[in-house]
Amino acid sequence: MRFAAGAQDISVSASPYKQLEQEFKRLHALRGALSLLRWDAAVMMPRGSADIRGEQLAALETEHHALLTAPRISRLLDRAQANEQGMEDWQIANLREMRRERDHAIATPVSLISRLTKAVSRAEVCWLDARAQGRFDQFAPHLEEVVHLVRDKAALLGQALNLAPYDALVDEFSPGITTVDIDTMFKALSRRLPALIREAIAEQEGRPPQPLAGKFPLAKQRALIVEIMKQIGFPFDRGRLDESEHPFTEGVPGDIRVTTRLDATDPFTGLLGALHETGHAMYDLGLPQDWRDQPVGRDRGMALEESQSLLMEMIVCRSRPFARYVLPLLEKHFAVSGPEWDVENLYAHLTRVRRGSIRVDADELTYPLHILLRYELEKQLLFGELAVRDLPEAWNAGMQQRLGIRPANDTEGCLQDVHWSVGSFGYFPSYALGAVIAAQLYESLRSDVPALDEQLARGEFSGLLGWLRTNVYGLGAKVPVQDLLRGATGKTLSAAAYIRYAEAKYLGPAASEAA
């Protein structure tokens, strides 16, 4: 059955600012629809329907772009900006975010975006094949085309936003973060991490964890994950948990869709994937409700998003308190028992440090080095300092230098990530920024909530979430990320807390508590 639906009309007698709110409410609804289409494509869609979905996504993106770049929006922005006196802080911040969005959308001509979209859709298909067969040579011409177009886009974006080209790309994903911030962070990490990794591995080699054997049927894994997510506070009447090839979070606050990937031989893959995504979801769900359909009510970019998933997964859940909480649940759901099922052995599994080729399998100490390599290479590719054909060798040399290992082939090397094939340059740094921001927030959180560990060991997440609601979630996009950090931690972005956290966790007295 198809039933008539209708149209909303926007009152033109409202103030320019109020008219903008109405326009961005429509844009928000379109973005929500786009998000659902992407979720469905990864979780529900029949395999043969990808082309059709691609057309639907493109049509909605086009409408979103057309609405956002309409001359009417620019006129309203100018008129609203001339009337900022008397507006509330939130509204002024909202106006700033509206302008930012419009500036990004309008900076690149539709013809360039269209060429990039087509190049990217060819490149992604080719990348899938090339990765499966370890044939970088087949992928190279496509990557070359994408790099050229992204270079043009970066130049135009940079001009329009008054930023260096690479900074303009970063600004799309993590507004308020610059190359200077990223370089400073990576410099500090490069200075300490390689030795820290060596020491942690040496420390762990003395007491290798005992294997955690058992039977882990998928239905029981699902039940365990749902129980823990409910305990954290994930609202299953306004969200879902499903399975997909790679874990992700989509949707909008009020309809959040989390996925994970289950492995019948290992319950931790699915659980930790779900907890990572629950970190994203709790952030999104905690965004200011009153502004939920406005730009100022959104998350504060990918670096902060990733800080929330890593804080939840890496810091909160790969911890002794969490191991204490989760051990009885593992025993209950999987009927496991035996001396190896104890807190210290579980904790040893959750915090194992190992050098490996694959980013998504990396532990929290080696992970930033994977990102550093990608950050350096993608800048070299964009600035013409590295030819696409020389990427595999540069990758392998970088891995050797940074992590002391050489990938067995390009599938485990420069072909492992999807990002470049889909034109996402400037995105990788947000992963490392997220790790650093997570540790910085956590240091203040611990000092503000002294009972945190005891709470977590009891499965109580209210202290954690209360602090995050006040200091992160509830701010939405009201202030720039550096201001948010200063408010929450007293400092702007710095890798110092991350290094303190890593040293204490992997080398401090607690690291060898069981020894």
Place this chain on the structure above:
Amino acid sequence: MRFAAGAQDISVSASPYKQLEQEFKRLHALRGALSLLRWDAAVMMPRGSADIRGEQLAALETEHHALLTAPRISRLLDRAQANEQGMEDWQIANLREMRRERDHAIATPVSLISRLTKAVSRAEVCWLDARAQGRFDQFAPHLEEVVHLVRDKAALLGQALNLAPYDALVDEFSPGITTVDIDTMFKALSRRLPALIREAIAEQEGRPPQPLAGKFPLAKQRALIVEIMKQIGFPFDRGRLDESEHPFTEGVPGDIRVTTRLDATDPFTGLLGALHETGHAMYDLGLPQDWRDQPVGRDRGMALEESQSLLMEMIVCRSRPFARYVLPLLEKHFAVSGPEWDVENLYAHLTRVRRGSIRVDADELTYPLHILLRYELEKQLLFGELAVRDLPEAWNAGMQQRLGIRPANDTEGCLQDVHWSVGSFGYFPSYALGAVIAAQLYESLRSDVPALDEQLARGEFSGLLGWLRTNVYGLGAKVPVQDLLRGATGKTLSAAAYIRYAEAKYLGPAASEAA
């Protein structure tokens, strides 16, 4: 992760007709997105997310309406129409369908549609409560408001389309069908059906079917349904089967989503629901591939849609040949056996005629009388000949007169259907038209494919689908429905074939084959 996507640009150097094709391709993609949002709302969406989904649907409807009613479309339509010489038949038909769509969209002012949308969304919520509690008095003011607004809409639509107001409403769902066609059909049905029902019930009372007992676990029901749908040819790589409160079909050819409702005590509810929807799906999947994103490539309205679902469910699957095919599958999937599991007893279950209050539970003989009642009442409501407050009594009197039964309460009476609460007037006739068209097509199909029964008994659907592809599916919306019928059956719409079919099935020698 969020990746950049892009915009399509429409070349302005193409001919007006080609430009229109591009515009309608975008509209098609938007409609596909809307369809997915509706599917998700009924099948996957968390319960608490309905408000958000409502906003997303409204935003997409608004964009669809804005694109379709843009002055540019009208200009292009005029210019294209002036250049029809040299265009192919298909293209001329496409232009006609484009204009029809635009005419419908532009006839009603946005302000009226907006008021109707709001009234309808209040009315539907209230209807759910009123139905649950049997409180028509609570629903009446909302229905009154909806009736008023639909009356205004019908008047404006009628003026714009040069049709009588009620015909204009029918035209939205079943273009090419008029009140005269509907009245003629119902007159013929009213003349024969009441006696036919009496005779069929008397005939069946002499040999009541034996109960079909067994255990029918839902997972096995699903497996049975999937096996049969695959056998019919439903492509699970370009479609899905799920469960929902009411069976429906959504999606677009290439990504068709069918649902059914399973009942653990009765395997036929779920199976026949799925087969009904498979009839819709096979029609949609068989629409002309070359025109899949154009108006001329769509289905030929709800009357023809319903003819395809009823042909599949009522005629093809509630038959002896299908009972022969499906009996071994029932035995295999449910491990049932015994003398009651034989073709004649199964067939007796599939064709049982009973007078009841509920439309969706009605058999194929009593069903048109349920529709006739609604058709008469909705016209009286719209023309002011029946006050909303008098509806329950008019309903009950009509049921008494047409079907000889009086509903126990309004929940089983005038509150049972959602249609009026959501403003769908002019929709009900398509159900009865579908039954009549199905029988008319089937009569020609049987004569063109003499081996049909033997094929169906072997689970071979190629003869059936081949004929439908040639005579129905493959035409899309190229010709008006009456021309389609003339081409397929040599006659325009007539209830004669339906009556012949019903007499043969329920009273003819085959009806008592087992006696």
